[in-house]
Amino acid sequence: QKEVEQNSGPLSVPEGAIASLNCTYSDRGSQSFFWYRQYSGKSPELIMFIYSNGDKEDGRFTAQLNKASQYVSLLIRDSQPSDSATYLCAVISFSGGYNKLIFGAGTRLAVHP
Amino acid sequence: EAQVTQNPRYLITVTGKKLTVTCSQNMNHEYMSWYRQDPGLGLRQIYYSMNVEVTDKGDVPEGYKVSRKEKRNFPLILESPSPNQTSLYFCASRTSGGSEQYFGPGTRLTVT
Numbered sequence: 001q002k003e004v005e006q007n008s009g010p011l012s013v014p015e016g017a018i019a020s021l022n023c024t025y026s027d028r029g030s031q032s033f034f035w036y037r038q039y040s041g042k043s044p045e046l047i048m049f050i051y052s053n054g055d056k057e058d059g060r061f062t063a064q065l066n067k068a069s070q071y072v073s074l075l076i077r078d079s080q081p082s083d084s085a086t087y088l089c090a091v092i093s094f095s096g097g098y099n100k101l102i103f104g105a106g107t108r109l110a111v112h113p
Numbered sequence: 114e115a116q117v118t119q120n121p122r123y124l125i126t127v128t129g130k131k132l133t134v135t136c137s138q139n140m141n142h143e144y145m146s147w148y149r150q151d152p153g154l155g156l157r158q159i160y161y162s163m164n165v166e167v168t169d170k171g172d173v174p175e176g177y178k179v180s181r182k183e184k185r186n187f188p189l190i191l192e193s194p195s196p197n198q199t200s201l202y203f204c205a206s207r208t209s210g211g212s213e214q215y216f217g218p219g220t221r222l223t224v225t
């Protein structure tokens with residue numbers, strides 16, 4: 001069973017700080033990696049995707065990928081209380097004859113004023 | 114507006130009473146999936162469909178059925194619901210090579 005692992009948290013950071021969220025995956029063949037944000041009781045929404053090793057920046061968000069270490073991270077700069085949510089890491093793995101999107105259980109982030 | 118819709122959004126029912134949760138997407142996506150989400154367990158895939166008339170089991174298919182007679186619709190059927198199927202359910206869709214999966218708003222199901 002191909003897996004995606006995340007620390008469940010909660011990760012508590014003060015407003016204005018950098019929040020660092022981490023994810024490891026088991027399938028070495030994975031090529032596509034995603035970060036979703038989910039507010040309580042709401043549906044997940046895609047905030048970042050990354051395909052290549054290195055960093056990808058979008059506003060206050062930076063995704064980092066290290067395929068050799070099978071590790072993906074999400075940095076949120078200048079964290080705001082509105083960033084408080086659960087962050088889901090997802091990885092595409094070829095499984096059962098198709099490209100399956102496998103989710104981690106999520107890390108809960110709490111940004112306090 | 115590109116979207117995935119689900120109905121109903123909230124449902125309280127009793128054990129054994131058959132129910133259907135509808136899902137529809139307007140993006141002409143090939144892939145559609147159903148997930149359930151429970152505290153501490155994350156999103157678990159119930160069933161998926163790669164195209165019309167092509168469906169397969171996900172990780173937790175027991176107690177569920179699906180059909181894909183039209184590209185836009187992918188209903189989830191619980192023939193005989195049980196309390197352990199109380200959960201938050203999401204329908205999702207994406208293209209076959211797509212990077213972004215779109216989620217519906219969710220259906221909160223309670224089985225008593």
